[in-house]
Amino acid sequence: MTDYSWPDGKKSAFCFTIDLDAHAPWLWATRNDTPKSLGQIELRRFGLRQGMDRILALLKRFEIPATFFVPAVIADDHPDVLPGLVEAGHEVALHGYFHELVADVSDGEFTEALERSIALFVAQTGQRPMGFRSPAWEMTRHMLAEVKRHGFYDSSLMGFDHPYTIDGVTELPVQWTTDDAIYFKFYGGGQDGWAPSPPGPVGEGWYDEWRVLDREGQMFMLTIHDWISGRAQRIAMLERLLERVRAEGDPWFAKACEIAAHHERAHAGDFVVEAAHPAAISARTKSPI
Numbered sequence: 001m002t003d004y005s006w007p008d009g010k011k012s013a014f015c016f017t018i019d020l021d022a023h024a025p026w027l028w029a030t031r032n033d034t035p036k037s038l039g040q041i042e043l044r045r046f047g048l049r050q051g052m053d054r055i056l057a058l059l060k061r062f063e064i065p066a067t068f069f070v071p072a073v074i075a076d077d078h079p080d081v082l083p084g085l086v087e088a089g090h091e092v093a094l095h096g097y098f099h100e101l102v103a104d105v106s107d108g109e110f111t112e113a114l115e116r117s118i119a120l121f122v123a124q125t126g127q128r129p130m131g132f133r134s135p136a137w138e139m140t141r142h143m144l145a146e147v148k149r150h151g152f153y154d155s156s157l158m159g160f161d162h163p164y165t166i167d168g169v170t171e172l173p174v175q176w177t178t179d180d181a182i183y184f185k186f187y188g189g190g191q192d193g194w195a196p197s198p199p200g201p202v203g204e205g206w207y208d209e210w211r212v213l214d215r216e217g218q219m220f221m222l223t224i225h226d227w228i229s230g231r232a233q234r235i236a237m238l239e240r241l242l243e244r245v246r247a248e249g250d251p252w253f254a255k256a257c258e259i260a261a262h263h264e265r266a267h268a269g270d271f272v273v274e275a276a277h278p279a280a281i282s283a284r285t286k287s288p289i
């Protein structure tokens with residue numbers, strides 16, 4: 001099904017990632033109009049207070065190395081977080097400064113936020129981060145060029161079910177179906193218009209996704225959030241998933257930086273694409289059928 005190969009005779013890869021957003025998106029969303037209500041910020045602060053302990057215990061129990069994408073403002077507010085994750089053997093990578101959304105910032109502001117984030121990571125861990133994931137998973141050609149300039153991998157786009165190269169950047173693709181937020185992100189107070197999914201069917205869907213990707217030799221990219229999947233019933237859902245994966249398969253559990261390094265070593269010239277250029281897109285969409 002795919003010509004993608006993995007190290008050590010492994011049939012497929014499993015990349016466990018956590019977008020440690022905590023209260024950063026709330027800070028960004030309320031930057032011009034600070035609300036007096038406390039519900040949403042408390043809901044999000046649960047992640048660092050309790051959710052993370054559960055997630056870290058789960059990773060330890062299953063001996064899984066993970067990658068945490070952390071908005072710099074969270075590291076700035078909690079200076080023990082990045083060093084603690086590195087100490088536990090996990091990777092920390094970039095995820096915006098304030099979790100600023102692509103549509104809300106200029107190219108120059110993106111570059112400034114990226115450079116401020118890198119400086120903070122280096123100051124707190126003594127190491128340069130190796131990867132970037134865009135808040136809300138949107139990218140531009142400028143962002144790809146900046147990620148390339150710093151020599152980072154990116155993990156924000158969805159063009160394959162295994163790593164690829166776009167505009168010279170190693171891309172570790174994500175996808176919405178294996179992101180906990182689309183099923184469980186729920187603020188309450190009549191703001192959502194829907195109820196969060198029960199974890200059973202979501203866990204079944206993730207298992208099916210893994211089963212087929214494993215059979216095809218691809219990469220299963222899981223994305224969870226501290227304040228969403230740190231809740232007890234979702235930890236139970238993840239436990240069941242990992243028990244089944246371990247019982248039925250033997251994927252390469254690897255940090256995103258390890259998978260990016262493998263791609264650059266073993267597949268440097270494979271699956272290379274160019275980002276669509278706006279001028280080319282508009283020429284095509286304006287041409288008569």
Ligand SMILES: [Zn+2]
Nearest residue numbers: 019021135136
């Ligand atoms: Zn995020």
